[in-house]
Amino acid sequence: MERQIRLCDCNRSFAVDEKALAAGIPGPLKVHHELCRREIGEFESALACGDVVVGCTQEAALFAEVAAERPAVRIDFFNLRENAGWSAEGSGATPKMAALIAAATLPEPDPVVGVTLAAGRNLLIVGEAGAALGWAERLAGRFEVSVLFTGSSRDAELPLERRYPVWSGADVTLSGHLGAFDAVWAQQNAIDLDLCVRCNACIRACPEGAIGWDYQVDAARCRTHRACVSACGTVGAIDFARADTRREGRFDLVLDLSPEPLLRRVEPPQGYAAPGRDPLDQALAVQTLDEFVGEFEKPRYVALDARLCAHSRSRKAGCSNCIEACSAEAIASAGDVVRVDPYLCQGCGTCSTVCPTGALASQYPRVEDLGLRVKTVLARYREAGGEDACLLFHSAEAGHALIERLARRGKGLPARVIPLELWSADAAGLDLMLGSLALGACQVAVLAAGTHDAAPLRAQAAHAQTILAGLGYAGEHLRVIEAEDWPALEAALWDWAPAQGVSRPASFRLVPRKRDTLDLALRHLHALAPAPATEIALQAGAPFGAVAVSDACTLCMSCVGTCPTGALSAATDAMRLGFLEKSCVQCGLCANACPENAVALTPRLLLDDAARRVVPLKEAEIFHCVRCGAAMGAKPMIDAMFARLAGHSMFASEAQQRRLHMCADCRVIDLMENENGTKAWNMTE
Incomplete structure (x- = not known):
């Protein structure tokens, strides 16, 4: 059965040319005015005929609920209103609408290989005693709570009932991921709370009152009477000379109430919350903890081809771009290659952007799948009469939200600007930029809203722009838009004059290997260049x-x-x-x-x-052994070796220096034929 395409002009708030859009569409297309209200019955009728593509995302939940009664039917959504219709140029947006429909009707890409994350309710709360105990008391019924004090409080009081483990420590380090956080700390306070029975004998015995109700010793008040040690007796919880101070544990979730987070990352792992000291932020963080309990399938966002990795060889340092760029600290050196931790990786794709060889390739989406979308969108846009196409790559969440606000409050997107959603815009690298231009776009914009660091994107765009200018293509072809609000996005797009593109779009597809895609794109751009230069100077850091x-x-x-x-x-x-x-x-x-x-x-x-x-x-020239004439290697290398060893005491004589110019076999023979060698040889015989 053919896929049904149902569009809605949202109570006639924008114009949709049904006849023009239906041309070239391999299936029935119909435009509605109130599909989510008065015409919902027509949507149900479409479901009876097969899979449906709906040009509305606002009411996706409603349509999905209606479609739930037909689980075998596939329903997809795309945003026609904010991405095209709601625009100051909405009347001329038909080619863009056709392109968006073509993208929405592409076959579903093959699923990405994933990893499984599993987390129970084993929660570690780290922080100052008062705050940590306060949240432990509130959460003890929902989680298997453990508390680690990193600071004492005279006002804090341990509960008499031992319902959850309580420890104290310093120099806390945290590593791992959801379901497998490893904490290591030093038991520096004299009282080990894991051994303490909370009899209060130490508190009563201390003459200085240096022990609080959190059972921590205030070192500034303690005068080393050690009356507390005697009072503790055989329990042995108090030891001022403890040798074994290392403590460790594994936890599913972590609530970090420290003033400074234990994990200082732009992209912390899931299941780790560090709200700081603000009570409201702490309450909001606690509310999200339940969401991470269970078993989850997570994509392997990045694929690594170790054969192409230029990180290191033979203990010589090379490229570390991905390690330096990873905001989740999911990439580390593993000798000659890098290692990617799929459990920590959040899929921003910056590593694939900065990798010069393509050893790291973003998989969500795959380059070839994204390339098919780009090629399909540009081809359909041209077929529908569109000109000067500008692709706008944006992140799934932050970028999408900013585009929607622009459509609701401002002029919307220009009719020639076609938005394409990525999981993260950080992954829009040089191959995607130049590949899109070769496939027929006259410009490529990357909306940096939601990205971790726009610097790698700016560097990639600068390299690409230098190449295009060197080939004689006029205008500004690449732009990284670092807009935080819709007026800034509006200004960046509406004031951008079209640049000179290729006279004929390329026929190739973007391929998995980055260098192969770049080679195809550069060949096409060079073949059609207004001024086909053979050599273009680039800035340091360029991958050519x-x-x-x-x-x-x-x-x-x-x-x-x-x-x-x-x-x-x-x-x-x-x-x-x-x-x-x-x-x-x-x-x-x-x-x-x-x-x-x-x-x-x-x-x-x-x-x-x-x-x-x-x-x-x-x-x-090849250097030959001065005795037998066998080839020994490059003459400059032999000469350099001789120059280094000529002054050595082992090669002081003329015969010894001559031996340096012999092959290994002749060196042994020559050694045996000298006076000492001959004598030793005769004695052996």
């Missing part, structure tokens, strides 16, 4: 460039061994170092691995055939 070697290079080939992309290679027929510029990502591993400091990097984009050919960087 050249490698050069100085005369100090000895052709030791250390750089070849560390290159993660195969851009550097050793010839098989001669002592020659080759370079394939198309594969170079400017990670710097070759420069860091060179023992002679002979390697220099130059960021640039080479667009002629030379970039796709292996070109020689340096070639040298």
Whole structure:
């Protein structure tokens, strides 16, 4: 059965050209005026005919409730009103509406591989004694509470009934994720609350009153009488010379009431709440804890191809872009490659944006699925008569909300601006930007609302704009919009004049490998460029460039061994170092691995055939053994070795220095043939 497309002009608040939109649609399309009210019966009738696509998100809950009686029927929603109809140019938005319908009717992408998070009700409350105990008393009936004091309070009083564990400590560290938070702390106070029986003997015995009702010793008042130790007796809860102070525990959830959060991250893990000292913020945080109890399926937002990782080789540092950019601290070094913790990853996609090789690829959505949406939207927009298409990538929550406010309160989106939703706009990298322009967009905007750090996006846009300007494309093609309110978004979009795009859209699709997509996009942009330059200078940090070697290079080939992309290679027929510029990502591993400091990097984009050919960087004659003539390696390398060892006491004589120029076999023979060697040889025989 064909999918039914049901649009609604929301009580005639915007114009919808039913005839124009129905052309080219592989299924019935109908425009309604009150689909969620008076015409709800027609929606029910459409459900009886098969799957339905509804151009309304405001009443999605209502439509889903009606469709619940037909579980076999699929229903999808897209926003026609705020994304297209409610606009100062709404009367000319038909091509954009056609594009949005085409995107909404695409097949559902294959599901993303996920990981399972499971969390029970084991809750750790960390903080000053008074606040921590107060919340523990309130939550003890809903959770399996444990309390960790990180500060004493004379007014706090431990409950006499031991209903939950209470500890005290300092130097608290927290790691892990929902369902598996690991806390480690030091038991620094003399009284171990886990052993204390709360008999109050220590409080009565202390002559200075240094022990409060939270059973913590105030070190400033204590005068080392140790009367409390005697009073505690065989219970042994008080020890001023405790050697074993390390304590640890694992918890499902954490309520951190510390003045400064234990986890200082832009994107903290789910199940961790750090509301600070404000009682209202604490109450709001507590309300969300129940939401994290249970078992959850979480997407693996990022895929790692370790073969392409340029992080390190042979203990030489290379690219650490993803580690530095990860706001969730989900990426760490694991030797020569990085390691991604899927339980901590929140899917912002910044790592895939800054990764020069494509070793990290965003999977939510996959690049190929997103590329299909881009290609479909742009093609349908052109077919419907649209011109100067501008794609607006935005985050699912913050970006979507800002666009809706602009439509409700301002001029809405221009008719040529087509919004495309991403899980996170942080993932809109160089391949998506240039790929979209090659596929026919004249401009690409990234709405940074909800992103963690717009700096990586700005850097990617700057590299792309430099390339386009170098090819002669006029105008501003890329814009990262850091708007926090709808007036700023309105100004950024409505004052933006169209830029010069390609004369013919490309036919390729965005592919999973980042470098392959970039290669396809750059070839197309270069082929249709108004001024097709062959070389474009780029700023430092660009993922394209050249490698050069100085005369100090000895052709030791250390750089070849560390290159993660195969851009550097050793010839098989001669002592020659080759370079394939198309594969170079400017990670710097070759420069860091060179023992002679002979390697220099130059960021640039080479667009002629030379970039796709292996070109020689340096070639040298082969050094041959002075005794047998066997090939030993590059002459500069042998000469460098001789220069370093010539002054060594072990090679003081002429014969010893000559031996350096021999192969391993001849070196042994020569050693045996000298006077001492000959004598030893004869004695053996």
